Amino acid sequence: MKKIGIILCDRYRECGGGKCFRALRERRGAFSRYAAEEAVEIVGYSTCGGCPGGNVEHVPEEMARNGADVIHLATGLIVGYPPCPYIADFKAFIEAAFGIPVVVGTHPIPLRYVETQDRLPFWERTGMKDLAGDLLAENRQVMASYD
Numbered sequence: 580m581k582k583i584g585i586i587l588c589d590r591y592r593e594c595g596g597g598k599c600f601r602a603l604r605e606r607r608g609a610f611s612r613y614a615a616e617e618a619v620e621i622v623g624y625s626t627c628g629g630c631p632g633g634n635v636e637h638v639p640e641e642m643a644r645n646g647a648d649v650i651h652l653a654t655g656l657i658v659g660y661p662p663c664p665y666i667a668d669f670k671a672f673i674e675a676a677f678g679i680p681v682v683v684g685t686h687p688i689p690l691r692y693v694e695t696q697d698r699l700p701f702w703e704r705t706g707m708k709d710l711a712g713d714l715l716a717e718n719r720q721v722m723a724s725y726d
């Protein structure tokens with residue numbers, strides 16, 4: 580059983596989680612690392628609380644109490660205009676303070692975001708290839724299916 584916490588970018592706080600939960604069911608995007616036969620459970624789902632992400636100081640503790648094995652920073656942090664500038668800091672903090680590994684991303688990046696980000700300097704500037712290389716390299720047909 581893999582117990583998963585998800586932290587969203589507060590810009591998408593009204594998101595119903597449709598793409599994340601679909602991707603988890605389909606084992607796509609950052610969830611492709613979990614085998615189809617491995618049971619998964621969402622043990623926490625919250626936003627960062629708004630820039631600069633004060634909730635990140637607190638919600639991992641609740642997720643840890645619920646047994647979180649891993650915390651995913653949702654794909655919204657990667658695709659936003661501009662992307663979240665604190666992704667590397669959030670990952671470093673959560674891993675150091677709570678000892679829970681952090682994965683950058685949840686569902687596949689919708690293709691329309693890739694096409695726009697490819698015309699912008701944001702991903703280059705934020706080192707997104709290092710942070711979320713697997714998601715950026717996802718099959719484009721899969722990305723298009725998440726538009």
Ligand code: SF4
Pocket residue numbers: 587588589590627628629630631632656659662663664665
């Ligand atoms: S950009 Fe980063 S800090 Fe700001 S609301 Fe989104 S996740 Fe939170």
